[in-house]
Amino acid sequence: MTEWLGLPPLAAAHGGQIDSLIGWIHVFMFILFIGWGGFFLYCLVRFRKSRNPVADYVGVTSPASKYSEIAVAVIEGVLLVGFAIPLWAARVEGMPSASEALTVQVTAEQFAWNVHYPGPDGVFGRTDIKLLDLQTNPLGLDRDDPAAKDDVTTLNQLYLPVNRPVIVRLRSKDVIHSFGVPEFRVKQDAIPGLTIPIHFIPNVTTAEMRTRLGKPEFQYEIACAQLCGLGHARMRGFVTVQTAEEFQKWLEEQIAEQSAPDPFR
Amino acid sequence: MDIPYTVEVRRDTGLNNGKIGIWLFLASEVMLFGALFASYILIRTGSPSWPRGDTVLDYRLATFNTIVLIASSVTMVMAWASLMRRRFGTFRIYMAATVLLGGVFLVVKYFEYSHHLHLGEYPSHSNFFAIYYTLTGLHMLHVLGGMVVNAYFWGPGAKLWNTNPVWFTNRVEHSGLFWHFVDLVWIFLFPTLYLL
Amino acid sequence: MSHPGTVAAGAAHRAHEAHHEELGFWRKYVFSTDHKVIGIQYAVTGLLFLLFGFVLMMLMRWNLAYPGVPLPLIGGLFGEARMPGGTMLPEFYNELGAMHGTIMVFLGVVPLAVGGFGNFVLPLQIGAPDMAFPKINMASYWCLFLGGITMLGSFFVPGGAAQSGWTSYTPLAVIAGSGQTWWLVGMIFLITSSLLGAVNFLTTTIQLRAKGLTFMRLPFFVWAQFVTSFLLLLAFPPLEAAGVMQLMDRVAGTSFFMPSGLVVSGQVLANAGGGNTVLWQHLFWFLAHPEVYVLILPAMGIVAEIIANNTRKPLWGYRSMVYSIVFLGFVSFIVWAHHMFMTGMGTAMAAFFQTTTMIISIPSVVILTALVVSLWGGSIRFNTPMLFAISFLPMFGIGGLTGLPLGLNISDIPLHDTYYVIAHFHYVVAPGTIFALFAGIYYWYPKATGRRMNETLGKVHWFGSLVCMNVVFMPMFLVGLAGVSRRLFDAGSAYDFAQGTMHWNSVSSWGAWIMALFQIPFIFNFFWSIRNGEKAEDNVWQATTIEWSAPSPPPHGNFAVAPQAHRGPYEYSVPGANKDFTPQFEA
Amino acid sequence: MSDHLATTDHDDHAGHDPADIDRHVRVYIMVFVALMVLTVITVAVSRLHLSVPAAVSVALLVATVKGGLVACYFMHLISEKKLILAVLALTAAFFVVLLALPSLTHSNGFWIPQAEPAHSDDAHK
Numbered sequence A: 001m002t003e004w005l006g007l008p009p010l011a012a013a014h015g016g017q018i019d020s021l022i023g024w025i026h027v028f029m030f031i032l033f034i035g036w037g038g039f040f041l042y043c044l045v046r047f048r049k050s051r052n053p054v055a056d057y058v059g060v061t062s063p064a065s066k067y068s069e070i071a072v073a074v075i076e077g078v079l080l081v082g083f084a085i086p087l088w089a090a091r092v093e094g095m096p097s098a099s100e101a102l103t104v105q106v107t108a109e110q111f112a113w114n115v116h117y118p119g120p121d122g123v124f125g126r127t128d129i130k131l132l133d134l135q136t137n138p139l140g141l142d143r144d145d146p147a148a149k150d151d152v153t154t155l156n157q158l159y160l161p162v163n164r165p166v167i168v169r170l171r172s173k174d175v176i177h178s179f180g181v182p183e184f185r186v187k188q189d190a191i192p193g194l195t196i197p198i199h200f201i202p203n204v205t206t207a208e209m210r211t212r213l214g215k216p217e218f219q220y221e222i223a224c225a226q227l228c229g230l231g232h233a234r235m236r237g238f239v240t241v242q243t244a245e246e247f248q249k250w251l252e253e254q255i256a257e258q259s260a261p262d263p264f265r
Numbered sequence B: 001m002d003i004p005y006t007v008e009v010r011r012d013t014g015l016n017n018g019k020i021g022i023w024l025f026l027a028s029e030v031m032l033f034g035a036l037f038a039s040y041i042l043i044r045t046g047s048p049s050w051p052r053g054d055t056v057l058d059y060r061l062a063t064f065n066t067i068v069l070i071a072s073s074v075t076m077v078m079a080w081a082s083l084m085r086r087r088f089g090t091f092r093i094y095m096a097a098t099v100l101l102g103g104v105f106l107v108v109k110y111f112e113y114s115h116h117l118h119l120g121e122y123p124s125h126s127n128f129f130a131i132y133y134t135l136t137g138l139h140m141l142h143v144l145g146g147m148v149v150n151a152y153f154w155g156p157g158a159k160l161w162n163t164n165p166v167w168f169t170n171r172v173e174h175s176g177l178f179w180h181f182v183d184l185v186w187i188f189l190f191p192t193l194y195l196l
Numbered sequence C: 001m002s003h004p005g006t007v008a009a010g011a012a013h014r015a016h017e018a019h020h021e022e023l024g025f026w027r028k029y030v031f032s033t034d035h036k037v038i039g040i041q042y043a044v045t046g047l048l049f050l051l052f053g054f055v056l057m058m059l060m061r062w063n064l065a066y067p068g069v070p071l072p073l074i075g076g077l078f079g080e081a082r083m084p085g086g087t088m089l090p091e092f093y094n095e096l097g098a099m100h101g102t103i104m105v106f107l108g109v110v111p112l113a114v115g116g117f118g119n120f121v122l123p124l125q126i127g128a129p130d131m132a133f134p135k136i137n138m139a140s141y142w143c144l145f146l147g148g149i150t151m152l153g154s155f156f157v158p159g160g161a162a163q164s165g166w167t168s169y170t171p172l173a174v175i176a177g178s179g180q181t182w183w184l185v186g187m188i189f190l191i192t193s194s195l196l197g198a199v200n201f202l203t204t205t206i207q208l209r210a211k212g213l214t215f216m217r218l219p220f221f222v223w224a225q226f227v228t229s230f231l232l233l234l235a236f237p238p239l240e241a242a243g244v245m246q247l248m249d250r251v252a253g254t255s256f257f258m259p260s261g262l263v264v265s266g267q268v269l270a271n272a273g274g275g276n277t278v279l280w281q282h283l284f285w286f287l288a289h290p291e292v293y294v295l296i297l298p299a300m301g302i303v304a305e306i307i308a309n310n311t312r313k314p315l316w317g318y319r320s321m322v323y324s325i326v327f328l329g330f331v332s333f334i335v336w337a338h339h340m341f342m343t344g345m346g347t348a349m350a351a352f353f354q355t356t357t358m359i360i361s362i363p364s365v366v367i368l369t370a371l372v373v374s375l376w377g378g379s380i381r382f383n384t385p386m387l388f389a390i391s392f393l394p395m396f397g398i399g400g401l402t403g404l405p406l407g408l409n410i411s412d413i414p415l416h417d418t419y420y421v422i423a424h425f426h427y428v429v430a431p432g433t434i435f436a437l438f439a440g441i442y443y444w445y446p447k448a449t450g451r452r453m454n455e456t457l458g459k460v461h462w463f464g465s466l467v468c469m470n471v472v473f474m475p476m477f478l479v480g481l482a483g484v485s486r487r488l489f490d491a492g493s494a495y496d497f498a499q500g501t502m503h504w505n506s507v508s509s510w511g512a513w514i515m516a517l518f519q520i521p522f523i524f525n526f527f528w529s530i531r532n533g534e535k536a537e538d539n540v541w542q543a544t545t546i547e548w549s550a551p552s553p554p555p556h557g558n559f560a561v562a563p564q565a566h567r568g569p570y571e572y573s574v575p576g577a578n579k580d581f582t583p584q585f586e587a
Numbered sequence D: 001m002s003d004h005l006a007t008t009d010h011d012d013h014a015g016h017d018p019a020d021i022d023r024h025v026r027v028y029i030m031v032f033v034a035l036m037v038l039t040v041i042t043v044a045v046s047r048l049h050l051s052v053p054a055a056v057s058v059a060l061l062v063a064t065v066k067g068g069l070v071a072c073y074f075m076h077l078i079s080e081k082k083l084i085l086a087v088l089a090l091t092a093a094f095f096v097v098l099l100a101l102p103s104l105t106h107s108n109g110f111w112i113p114q115a116e117p118a119h120s121d122d123a124h125k
């Protein structure tokens, strides 16, 4: 129901609820605006000086406006208590269990998204600021840590399996960024010093979205939404949603490639 | 038309302009220090360890300063009371004492600061020192401001006594309100920074 | 009572001639303590800054419409560091953006709406000879002036002006170039100015009301200024404190807002760490949310005055408007974190701030409804002030209503920090507040100068501005709904999903540039009418409030005989009266 | 009475005749003594090294009493006009809001509470 608002195509399970809230609230706004606006225009025409030379000291006596104000308050209350609060609770508290979900760590920096998969052991390898190297090891991952052996890191490329809950643990190395993926109806600030988990279920693969939109080049994009410096406009990442098998295959390839001994070390 | 109620009080509010003005100003000061206290709470509760004030600061100096500042508040209120009793000479003595006590406070503060700076404990040393310097520094500026105003009423400003004693008394009362407020802030700063 | 004004003038001159004639040029027009002169100083300063802020924005709009295309003709003027070959660099865009926001809010609208109209109109409207503390009033203006100079000067320091947005979020602002330090110092001046002003307005309103002018007989404009001043008084100090702390973080190396372990471009920052980034946001929005009501309440006050005058009937629901505005002021202190929904807020606090945000929209609805309903039964005159004032209503309506989806944090997820937010608040501040301010200028100009502004030019100005404002800002809703972030120097041209919105940016930009042309009649009118405008009598608009009993322009001291209020502020078209207005000041 | 300042229309501060002022002065002295005693008490209690919550409560309690004495007597709030008390009540309300809401919001965040510093545990010391 929200095409008319021009929202981007939807590709996450929870997005429908957000969209319908946005849709309904806009309907509500339009009705109010048309109602007030119609009355307003009518007054301007009907009570212009040439038509109504003598003003009426009392004006409106009907209580209609009071009822309309009460109606506004009630509707706002319903949207608030009925939708917004419970939906938010589901967003932040309905964290899927670590076993069913895929957990990924995304560390923002000026001006890139560092993606870190724990690999099959489900444990993120140790990171250390001293190992950090802007070119070769932007996360400072300690490859000697056993837990890091099967870890996979990528730059600006987030691969996700379709229809499986994802937990993205957001962090930042320097300033505040904001992780936004319009099609997923997801946005969360990445704040230095905090690790903020968000979760969602992507439910349309990139391939499917390409055919659906008729755009063979289509990619889900991560857009930084918080001013973070000169490169803010270029802090673009990509999300590729694949079937479970494709994703598994990709992950294994990456593990093989990245755990290979580093010839330069 | 002159501005009314600079000296006499307005019937319905029972106040003169200056009294309202100074209290409004103090209200904004409450919010100023409030923000700093709020920051203190948030930063302290968020940090894994926080030094007890008396392990890094000299609480004895601060206790001395507390006594000095409280004493200056008393002399301030006595200065005003002397004017109410039309004893201008006593007023001068009390006012001088107030300013001098303020000076003592600043001197002690000076030694305290230079001691810490000497040890290399700059504001950047830790969040404890950051908040310590910010809060006490801002407070010190207030002491300084209050001293300037009080010195003015002790010296050149006192001429007003001869032409409009009521107005002068009001002014001293208002600058006293500020002075007491500065004292009051210290009363909270003292335990928060030095004892806890 | 024939003409209280003339009597007032004569006597005022007799009483004051003696020592006021002696004031030299400097004391009279520059370092003046007369609220009217200060008000005009404020207003002109505010207007100049509005114009300046607008120019900054027109530059930005070039790069948004034609990203990467060199700016023709003037592009070379800004130097290689900012626009090499006429192409805008992101650092210059960020500079312009941060300064546009700061200047418009703190140096444009606040000085004009509060400093200008508050100073000029409020004492006259309550029948006072001046503000309660004239010297503090002067100090307040000069603090603003210093703040303005500091902000302007910051464009010329190495590295340029502040670039971290008007919100100056940490850590970005702490690691930014030296322009940010100037920004902070400038803000400290501006805050001090507003605090001094607020003390003065509050004391004046409480103490210097004319005899008989009870609180429930105050014009709505005075109420608006009164509540506004409370907001300034209590909300600004925390930002002052925060400004000092950010300054410490920058120059003394403290870490109030700097968490541990920051790594900037591969380098570990040498801060002690352990600070709290979100703390800055709390302190900033503790001010900045009330601040947005500082921008809107005086506007509502102006609009209310003008609507009552030009419908020739009392404001409908005056009492409920007063209660609403007081309530609104109160609640505005507890909604601030709706700007911070995406910082990781838990359910309980999110619910709290959403609820207060919904609550605070209700008094706005009540006030707007009362203003719209006031039209019913009127005998409406469409002069320039009235045209601007009635345009305010639907424009504010659009801006206010679009605040609702932002206020519910679930719908705020896709909309936060997109152009939807930009569109929302520009509808309230630009065709909202700015229109109300234009209305106020046309309305009180005769009081300040003794002459009216030209009506035809005024109508051209109104029509062009109304159309252009919508052309500028309506497309931004679409851009925002499509998910395009704000503060992108190239309008998002790097992103595929933003491609569908790029054409809207040129529409907005052309709207803005054409709107600039429509300001020319206004600027001309403003200066030309000082000498050549049609002469205005003291009560040109046949209005009822006390300022119209003073001569135009009012002399020093305003009234010779203290005026008295005998009735409510908007007694228009009283049944049985011999004329359609019964002023407050007539016995 | 002529050697005393009685502001016109001054019906607060109970008139301020000589006896009144003398009584005030006696009150000031008593308050001074009380403040001194309380200062000694806070310092003494802090020497006991109570547990943090207890120490904080005692210290703030004593400070509040001291502050209250200063405000009520030196600043005459005890006999001040309603208008000023109202302004201060409003300020106090927002003061509490400012103190409480940021901390509450912080403790209600859904981030991982003891966030490991993004990269290294003790990069700085």
Ligand code: HEA
Residues within 6 Å of the ligand: A032, A033, A036, A037, A040, C167, C292, C293, C295, C296, C338, C339, C357, C358, C360, C361, C362, C364, C365, C368, C369, C372, C393, C394, C396, C397, C398, C399, C400, C401, C403, C404, C406, C407, C408, C412, C415, C416, C417, C421, C424, C425, C428, C429, C433
């Ligand atoms: C004057 C300024 C002003 C005003 C009045 C408002 C009013 C409101 N604002 Fe707005 N807001 C801003 C200025 C303003 N705002 C600014 C500057 C920002 C961005 C800051 C930044 O990030 O840089 C912002 C951002 C902002 C956000 C944060 C968005 C985000 O960053 O994600 C939110 C969220 O809750 C919000 C909500 C509201 C609400 C609920 C109101 C309510 O008070 C609105 C209530 C009004 C109504 C409901 C209208 C009722 C009227 C009618 C019904 C009559 C219609 C009449 C006719 C048709 C004739 N605003």
Ligand code: HEA
Residues within 6 Å of the ligand: C044, C047, C048, C050, C051, C054, C057, C061, C097, C098, C100, C101, C102, C104, C105, C108, C109, C164, C165, C166, C167, C295, C422, C426, C429, C430, C431, C434, C472, C486, C487, C488, C489, C508, C512, C519, C522, C523, C526
């Ligand atoms: C009061 C506040 C205010 C006002 C009035 C305006 C007015 C305008 N603003 Fe602005 N704006 C902000 C406050 C304001 N803005 C803020 C806070 C931001 C966020 C900054 C940030 O991201 O940090 C912002 C950001 C912002 C952006 C987004 C930038 C980005 O995110 O990258 C854009 C984009 O188009 C924009 C455009 C405009 C336009 C076209 C106007 C036009 O409406 C301007 C119209 C101006 C006039 C009509 C002035 C006329 C004056 C005269 C004619 C004076 C005459 C003089 C004499 C007589 C002496 N603004």
Ligand code: CUA
Residues within 6 Å of the ligand: A111, A176, A177, A178, A224, A225, A226, A227, A228, A229, A231, A232, A233, A235
């Ligand atoms: Cu990262 Cu904007």
Ligand SMILES: [Cu+2]
Residues within 6 Å of the ligand: C288, C289, C292, C335, C336, C338, C339
């Ligand atoms: Cu807000």
